[in-house]
Amino acid sequence: MSTTNAPTPPPETAIDGLTTDELTTKALNKRYEGLMTVRTKAVKGKGAWYWTHLEPILVRNTDTNLPKAVKLRCSLCDAVFSASNPSRTASEHLKRGTCPNFNSSVNVNVNPSPSSSSSSPSHHRKRNFSGAAVPSRLNPPPHSYHVTPITVVDPSRFCVEYSAPPPPPQGQHLMLSGGKDDLGPLAMLEDSVKKLKSPKPSHSQSLTRSQIESALSSLSDWVFESCGSVSLSGLEHPKFRAFLTQVGLPIISKKDFATTRLDVKYEEAKSESESRIRDAMFLQISSDGWKSGEGLVNLVVNLPNGTSLYRRAVPVNGVVPSNYAEEVLLETVKGICGNSPQRCVGIVSDKLKTKALRSLESQHQWMVNLSCQFQGLNSLIKDFVKELPLFKSVSQNCVRLAEFVNNTAQIRNAHCKYQLQEHGESIMLRLPLSCSTSSKACFLEPLFNLLEDVLSSARAIQMVMHDDACKAVLIEDHTAREVREMVGDQGFWNEVEAVHALITLVKEMARRIEEEKLLVGQCLPLWEELRAKIKDWDSKFNVGEGLVEKLVERRFKKSYHPAWAAAFILDPLYLIRDSTGKYLPPFKCLTPEQEKDVDKLITRLVSRDEAHIALMELMKWRTEGLDPMYARAVQMKERDPVSGKMRIANPQSSRLVWETYLSEFRSLGKVAVRLIFLHATTCGFKCNSSLLKWVNSHGRSHAAIDRAQKLIFISANSKFERRDFSNQEDRDAELLAMANGDDNLLNDVLVDTSSV
Template identity: 55%
Template structure:
């Protein structure tokens, strides 16, 4: 038994021997004494199995037949990165020519010698009239001879033959992908040789594809999307206009129409000029032009406007001129303005900013300190890079969220690294000679600095989190009052207490921004929306008037009186009193307020978001006059942020807006992309999503490599 087992070959040793043999062959080939393909195929020993790895695309193959692998993967075009012009010429023709030169006057050449696998096929001494460039042409010619000689042995698979309907369907899907990517995939990609090779492999036509996608097909797709949007707007009894981008640097303002059924449709894009140069009068004209264009003569179908700018002038003027309109400011801009208010109004922000700038600039500019910081950051956090600092051109306090917050984030995340740098001997020596180094060391080693930094960082992060939730959830205006109250509680009752910050200046800043952003419609929608009814001791579900201040109660009466016709104003107030005392049937109220967990976010959300409006239109028919106003109020959105457009594509549009043809095509693409995004309720930004995917931790590359290492080869 022992002798038998000893005679059995060791699979590990066999694999090792095979691996070493291939390494030897590859080494000789690279030196010019072997097959050309070894320059691109690298032997690897993975889990006691020998594999060949393509150095051009990192694909793995069996090592049983390297020649066949090279032929199928490299020569036949399977490798996307292989350049056929780089093919060397170890072919029979070149071999014959090489032998004819080397044998000179010999009359016979041994066949067995020429066919030996160890024969040196190097063509270093082959002389052609075109020089070394002829070797590539010779290899291609050789390949043609092989195809003619033995066509049945070729492994090349012809592209599939598709029917006309299949081709049209495939091109339509491809075109939709280009349109809906809205510039993320450049138009030039259609003519990229690799992409065209890919389409050819699938059996799709590549000739005139660019003209096909950006010609009549674009017009048809745009016409279809526009017709669908216009049909939806016509079918809706009323709507709200949302405009976003007045504050954007690119000067592109996007207009959407919010419908009562919870959906939104894209309307148009307007180039506003950017940089805050647009006048409120111009904005007012643009808004009214849009309202008239959608409504025709029945302008009262437009309940109001939500915009990221011009609340004090353009929106207010439209309300004064049209009593039925409710024009509100975007909540995203309101809370971003709150960060600006805190950065200017709280001395804590300026102190932290000044200290962080000193620390960051000293780390980034002092060579020895910088090298130590980079070394420790890579060692401790496994990431490189200096501390991000604001641009010298920006106003750090007015643009705190965008310019200063990243610096705070870097310093806070690198707290341990910075402490290690300060404790180095080289830094201690610098402190003896440089007063700035001593000051930085004092800041970093002060516990108060880190507490203040954490306080500012946590407050900004809290508000930014609210902004992010608003962008994702797009709350209605009935949610505005509770939202501000939640933020007020978190900031005053929790943040101030945790970081020992005086409440009085914080409350003053909060109230000032609240009053600046507040609209009476917030209170009215909060009272009229059955979602916010409160159960009292008797079991009734009543509107939460006790959550309003006396002034806000008056706001509700004034707003409803303004929105109603002169004949119905007193009836509306009487019905409001009845609504206040009777409320809604408990069964219907519970159904409206029923919640379920969102499978994506994990948060509890309203199960039937349209039920608030539907209850007024079906179950509360006795409130005839008040009900007409309630359904027009409670559906209004509190934010103007709709779909996120591709910034780079928008910039290209701005650059080409003086070219009529290119501008028309670009705007059609934007319309189609926006229509598709709003259709699937996708309010994400492609560029931000891509950055998030690239930055995601825990890459699965290692796991995938293990999975594919022993995967069967097709």
Template identity: 55%
Template sequence: MATESAPTEAVVAPSITSEETAARAVQKRFEGLMTVRAKAIKGKGAWYWAHLEPILVQSNDTGLPKAVKLRCSLCDAVFSASNPSRTASEHLKRGTCPNFSMPPSTSSGSSPPRPISSIPPPPPLLNPCTSSSSGRKRSSPVSSHLALIESHSVYIPPPAIGAPPVLQPMPTHSQPIVLSGGREDLGALAMLEDSVKKLKSPKTSPGPVLSKHQVESALSFLCDWFYESCGVVSISSVDHPKFRDFLRQVGLPPISRDLLAGPQLEARYRNAQADADARIREALFFQLSIAGWREGGIVCVSVNLPNGTSVFQRAVPVVTRAPSDYAEEVFLDSISLAAGSTTGGINRCAGIVSDRFKSKALRNLENHNPWMVNLTCQIQALHNLLKDFTIDLPLFQSVASNCVKLASFLNTNSPVRSVFHRYQLNEMGYSGLLRASPVTDSWQLVFPMLEDILTSARPIQMTLLDESYKPVSTNDPVAGGLAEMVKDMQFWTNLEAVHALVKLVQDMAREMETNRPLVGECLPLWENLRSKVKEWSSRYNLEEGPARKLLDRRFKKSYHPAWSASYILDPLYLEKDASGKYLPPYKYLTPDQEKDVDRLITRMVSREEAHIALMELMKWRAEGLNPLYAQAVQVRQTDPLTGKLQVANPQSRRLVWETCLSELRSVGKVAVRLIFLHATSCGFRCNSSMARWLAARGPGSDRAHKLVFVAAHSKLERRDFSNDEERDGELFAIGDDDDVLQDSPFGDRPSA
């Protein structure tokens, strides 16, 4: 048999390395010792296996097993596994182990110590109430807990065969059978039983074995996750015992927070800083994006590059409503940091987009640096439009005032509140107070109240139509007036209209935050908003004039000449005329906006080039772009995530001026700077934890700034502009909009 298997082994052997052969032998030795130990613990082997545990030792280089050791479970000492019997004699019997106590019989050599599970129970107590036909007494079952503690009981020998059962009296000095320490011994007894169970069953096998490269990669990803979740996941959570248990289960070593906030953070920061500097240095020009002035606390500065990417620069702690001259200092410092010592210097800054309105700093910088285009964020413009509606739209004022009265009454009148909560539970599955906010200039406070009342429309109607409400409405004029108001269909129509108007502008602002529109898109976006407001007024049979007046007023406050110029120079908006040419859409501009295009272009070029630029602009207006290239720029494709049509190659809008329209040199220099400019300042936002770290100006502030920089750089690199705290809030929000508002964004109108 051996001679037949030899050739097979000769063929297989060359494909197996010596290290793998040795590892297999070590693994086989380990499995054999584990089998011997398992039998011994069950009482079929040597006593010392209850205290010695085989373990595998892996190689740091290959991750393969290289040796088997014996570990003492009492003191964690490690020994060679070549001779377990000798190890037990020298370590356990000779008293080397400090936690091993040897019975006297073992020291004399008469018999080795036995496991607790193999010790027979003491003789049972007699039960005089049970006997067999032969006269022998059978003991009743006794608790295993009491069987282990017999020091205070008295053993009674069995009577002779045939003799009547006699119960011997207890000695006068004896105590009843109780635990020696009272109730405190129950815990000790449970620990003792747990130890017995551990001795009876072998310990679980070790966790997965990872190579050195796998461990390093896993720890690197884990560190990145901690940094990118900065402020949401605490770095101190690495010290949590459950997290350490998790790392041990998956075969990873523990991580210290000092390592995360020290050497690892420094390395990540240096890499991120070098990458950001290299990207800004390679760009021909850039735009500063600054957000946080409106809220106060932390102002985040990012750099928008012509290729569509953004790079985080820094976070600046500021006080609420910082003065305009301080804002100008922050702008200048940020421009200097971004420009550095590269060619072009400050001239490389194409402009600034900031969320602060009516800021003298933006105008001053634009006046002193004519090549800059300094804009206000359009998301903030839409929020200010909602503020205008809250203050100056009569419909909004009347609806908000009626809702405040209704919500306050339902919240404060105890009998009515109880009925209302009962109907809420039946209809909606939950109950609670309505948010009641006074009519202020903050639509963020008023809008949640409108949503609450619209969502609870049916419970409100049923409450005010309930029989128990009639006495209340009879005695209280306010209650009677509210009942009539709720029965009136016009109240719900007006409430739904106001809710729809706010939701319309809110959705548009949220879409802006996601898509981050460019400056050339501003005019179409505002025109789209005008058409939606017109549809809104027609749908609810309302006069368009008041809302349209406020919309036009806010448009004029937010308007910048760069909107018109970028709209005309962007090849994406070229239109085909009757002759087949693709020409800029001048017909959509007002006469004043046409003049803005000329003024802005001549401002952004030198005085010597001004007349040349105007001549090139006239040529652009008359000839436009080659139809083939114009069609290529305007090709759209469906976004797989949103399902909406998007420009297939956004960068072609700028590149076509540098290639196909190179003869329009002066206008082209303006076009390539205008087309890539962003109209919103949305980007990385500090969460509450980050803001608290950065605001605490102390010895650790430098570490906080580095941590925020690493997190922001990673998020912008992934183009992730979401906020984890807001997403968590959406996750735990009660219910969905679709549960209440089914057929339209605002639901069916409640019936009277």
């Protein structure tokens, strides 16, 4: 693999009409940046060992200050060489012993015969910064080196029979001023005296400098990628320091981690991110957090190959004006694309007014700006809560039932008793804090929790209403009689189940699109699936009265963008086989208005000269479609080993087939490859609560915000690289909530105390 090729910039960024000096300068800078990129990757263990000792330098003309050559400098002896063949320079200068400091100042062990070392499995180890092979997890191979553990005192020696202090009188115990905790230090004192009397030569061998640096580098990766979950102050905890000493590492400083090491890791991550962005011909900006109340807006770059790169976090307070949001987004586009803003083909944002997104589209006709569909489905549930009479009546009835059961001691005890019989556990019904029988509506999540509790306790509640011990309360109290009558009505339970099922239906779809990272071409099928499920729900419970369907259509119109229809038509994933065997785009699934939207969007996204050509190619696409073999290859599915669901085998095929096999569609293909990869949600990286709290408490400090930006950048891009979008705090909560043998005992204790 060549180590000297710099990433080739996209065609749009090429500049013509330069002078000879300018062309030379550009070529030298490009050569220098390419070598620096290769060296940066190699230092992280992804390249040749010799880059640790060879440093690219840009030699400038003393008169004009313009670059005149690119050289390699040996960091060990400061010798300068040509940069034409770094591998040959390393062989002649380092391996053959020409460098006087290579073997003496740096402890490395490079096999002079790479071919023989590669054939030995024992040499397949990760390279550290100085080129030496680092044993996995710091465990040394046999007969290589060992770390002397910290002094361990034999507990059997913790007795009163020591030779150093005078023996106590017979029948008395040794009394020490610090009590029995003095026995350990006393034993250590004796060990020190023995070592001074008969010193023994030490055969321990410390870790090499490169091994220590590699270990600390891995430690800093873990700390920074945890993004606030690991406390920097915790690095100075005595127990952690004892651990470092035991494994042979030096004591580290939290200040060093928060400054020097953080800066180094940030520059490495930033260099890698910039390189990937330069390689992409176009991109999409994703922004979330505009109205979340967390104080940070996250800006992410989505690339055509399916990867995402974190860009930056913007601190905000309260509600953000639309014009400020536009300024932030345009500034981000300019910072990424420079003088080629056409590379940014769209923006997807959550909770930003559609008017602002449309305004940006009108200013930049090549853009497609979308609202987040995850937020769109959540907003639909809020529409149900606010506007459906069914939700209001069910929430009020469930609150009244929960208040009666929880607040009446005799009823509460009976309810706990029957819950234990039915489920083996006892819980109180979760009442929303802001809800009462007089409130108009409950908040969504508390309402959903209450509905779940009521449905799971349905049998226990009904048994309470027929309990002989509760009859007196149920007869004498007017509210109790109303509650008893309500619980005995099957219509009440049908309505509770209907509301719970409707919320669950929409929440499940929202969860799915969050996990699968919904693309713009999937939006129309998603809403069509939602309509079908709503119809099934209505026919099952017969309580919607048509209002639910109206709210769904209203929310669909608010969220709809013409790009939904265009991407749906142009994506080969949705081609339908007709009676002749052709695979044709699903125009029959569109309404007449949506067909017009496809034509309008395509003509807007190409130049005026290409508009009629693009429409002619669209007609050809409509009648001829795609070769059946390629269509089947794009639509091929395989079973996900984790979830067990069938998924598209290669999601990038939809775009790649336009760039290769369908290359005759020159104008339409430009639109297709830009539309197909666009994300329709902003779901991705989420800061943990500890970091958000820290940012909010130091919001006025420029240094604090700068460190927070770097931490978030490193952590977010690490998560994107691993495709790990889970929340660490949620995983910890699930781990702590795992069932164990003490759960039933705890429930029994709670039941006993509730009756006191």
